[in-house]
Amino acid sequence: MADLVLGRASHGCRRAPAHLKSTRSHEFHERSVLVRRAQLTTALLAVTSLLLVGCGGGDDPSSDKQKPASQEVAPSEEVVSTWPLTGLEAAGGEDVAKPHPVLVTKIDNTYASSPQLGLGQADMVVEELVEGGLTRLAAFFYSSLPEKVGPVRSMRASDIGIVSPVDASVVTSGAAAPTIKRINGAGITFYPEGSQGLYRDTSRSAPYNVFADLTKVAQAAEQDPARPDDYLPWGTEEDFPGGQKATKIAASFGGGHTTNWTYDGQHYNNENSYAAEGDHFPADTVLVLRVQVGDAGYRDPAGNPVPETKLIGQGQAMVFHGGKLVRGTWSKSDLDAPIKLSTKAGDLTVPAGRTWLELVPAQNGNVTFTKR
Template identity: 30%
Template sequence: MRKIGGWLVWGLLILSLAACSFLTDKSKTEPGQNQPGQEKAEKRAPLTGLATDAPDHPVLMVMVNNHRAARPQTGLGLADVVVEMLAEGEITRFAAFYHSRTEGTVGPVRSVRNYYLDLAEGSKSIVVHAGGETEALARIRREGLPSLDGIHADSRFFTRVPFRKPPHNLYTDLNQLYKAAEEKGYQPLPPRAAYLFSDRAAAEKGKNAGRIQLIYHPLYQAGYQYDDASKSYIRYTEGERQVDRESNQPLSMQNVLVVFAKHEIIDSVGHRSVDVKGAGKGYLFQRGKAIPVEWRYRDGWIVPFSGGKEVPLLPGRTWVNVLPQTGKVSFE
């Protein structure tokens, strides 16, 4: 009986160890699963840093008219990033980058210039435009840059509206543009994150900048006013608050980046070259404050740095103002 009892004790001990091993193996985390107590990483939109559940798709870079006869525009407030540069004369043009939003009217659409293609090429954006200067169109063909041309091959995805005179009356729709991109076989490659993002304003210890004034040209000024209630800047053009034509809502953004770049007139028509692939000085404005920065070109984006380190942006919309070296910025 003692011998049988001993074997019984050993048997129960072995069963107990096996059960513990089984429970331990079942509790192990499988590859690709979260560790206990660890939250799944939240997907962030690459151009805004905001949480998103949207599937991967291309970025659209839409050339938006800023002529006096084209204001107020439609759809600029839907863009994740807007870059403003001089075209001919004293008038600027917007390169509006759309990724977070896939529906909504945008326009008036205008022609593209070669230096805007430096932004589109680096960021792998689809260029949405109404024709363009000779060199820009030749480069699109030569380099095979993805594009949707509203006055040539892709006009069926654009509309001429009756309430404006040409050439300021060409409009399109983001949903239609994405359908066009799919039809033409443009791959839905997600862009890498354009910037670093942080909920803490990098400029919080900077100088007061509740009001910003920019002089691109003696005949053209733009500006921003900080709105503490919405914690965003409100855009002004030629002293007037800029609103969306359809919603009548003011154009607002969380980050305003102002940089200086080399500009040069290259022909008798007044076409320019703008060195967006270079580097230079500038200012970053966030939450009513300003800090001096240096800017660099990276993958099509104009990125702020300070002390050799990249300066993070606040999650949200960003407007980038590329001024000529003769331009001026003031703030208070």
């Protein structure tokens, strides 16, 4: 399938403060406050101890022989740091606030893309509808950056609602002019072909030969020491309610493409993936959101109307985890807002882990599963 006309706009600017959320997640804020308080207390006690030593009574000869009273500093409360795109605890005290933004890489999802590279290092993947009934992947990278990921393809207007909640930057081959205008209007930074870290693999055929070294893209990105917000409402295995058994999943995007999953007792395996051997995305959870899809207002070079996923509002949600299905509702108040999940019993969380989101059209898409 022919790709869209490449947009050669500038990389754009990081989102203006007006577009950023005023606070990070409440839980992460509380942990940060605890750390700062503990550090401040330790520093004050250390200063006090030095003052006592330096200002001991000089008139009393015996004061030189006296040892300052010991200061017992209570150990700071253990702080658990988690990754924003998985909810998993960072190992070995690793800093979960990377200096680079979340890098969302647009990856082709047709037979021509085989083999896809880099999916095995993604924190999260979103599958979205594009023209011709096919799908494209938005692979989220933050905790780990692969040196070769792709084939990298073009952006869509649908990506605005997908990447905005974590103020992500998009790695892309380009985009059609109407898409670039909307992406720039939303304040989203993107790195098209020609940017540092993007290159053509001469062993492959165009347009399926654009790849990215995300370590180099990150070096060129504006440095941001802040931890992104949690993309999903993360929870624990114990929080996840018992659901009906569901070990095989078929997510149909409306007649053009169906993604099939099988639960093997640990992960969900994508049965019709184009990923390279050993480089598949190990999904702990498959989250299906039934979404409204409209017309983006232009056609691709082949004459196909370009669809636009409306990741805003609310709809049905299906959470597949541990070989079980829990049904609920998703909601998202605006493009920048995080996704919220709920059931009739209250808020619903996603067990921490690596999640694959299927944005299935509510109009003509379908999701089936079996209990085997």
